[in-house]
Amino acid sequence: MMGKLIEFFKKHPIIKTLVQMVIVFFLLIGITLYGLKLYTRHGKAVLVPDVKAMALPDALRILDREGFRYDIIDSLFIDEAVPGTVVEQTPAGGSKVKEGRIVYISINAYSPRMITCPKVVDMSMRQALSLLESRGLNDVRIQEVPSEYPDLVMGLQYQGETLQAGDKVPAGSSLTLLVGNGVPEVYTDSTTDEEAPQAMDTESLTDESWFN
Structure with a gap:
């Protein structure tokens, strides 16, 4: 039987080549699947x-x-x-x-991450809040202050201290954004009559007691 098969392949070399290709193909698939199973430890968790x-x-x-x-x-x-x-x-x-x-x-972490404050003065309130949020500063309280420019940022504070661009604050800090209320500050003359200079008594200047 084997001899006839060999003789057949000798007479039909193309069929022999095709059979060899099929065998090699399945061998490669088997080797690949086995290697993949070993690599991923299939079924073992x-x-x-x-x-x-x-x-x-x-x-x-x-x-x-x-x-x-x-x-x-x-x-x-x-x-x-x-x-x-x-x-x-x-x-x-x-x-x-x-x-x-x-x-x-x-x-x-052992200490909070420090965040650099951006420049927000002279920005609109919306722009400033968006910029602060992009830096991770989300806890921001709005405080209106006298200014003829409504919604214009006048300053930024942390624990009552004014912050400048480049200052660092701990992450999660609560900040205060000073925003104009559209009402300019009115300055009044606080000088009182008591503070006005008193005229000197001319009679005292001629009092003889000054020369005694």
Whole structure:
């Protein structure tokens, strides 16, 4: 039987070539699928440890022990969280993932991030609020001040102190935006009669007691 098959292929070399190509094709598919299965560890999953609220060294030690890689992607500042602890992780604790998966974590900073104040004086209130928001300064209180130009920004304050462009404030700070109310400030003469110079008594100048 084998001899007849060999003889057949000798007489029909094109068919022989086609059969060889089909065999090679299926062999390549089989090798590829097997390699992919080994690479992805198909069907084998592990639980991600929950490291939120842990101190960073403890969290990294647990991830190492469980065979996970990790990447610290961000540093936040949250008043309620303990500085130096993990505040976010992806994938979340308890998730089923493949072995060796990277766990992305964010930690709580030891001090708030500082933000540089932009120049907002002489801008419209809307422009200033939009610019401050783009810098991450969202807690802004509006205070109207006397000015003939309504909605024109006259200044920016933090804790009662006037800020200049380039000054830095902690992220999450509450700022006060001084905005004109369209009513110019009226200045009045506060001089009173009591403050006016008193005329000297001419009689006292000629009083003989001055010469005694």
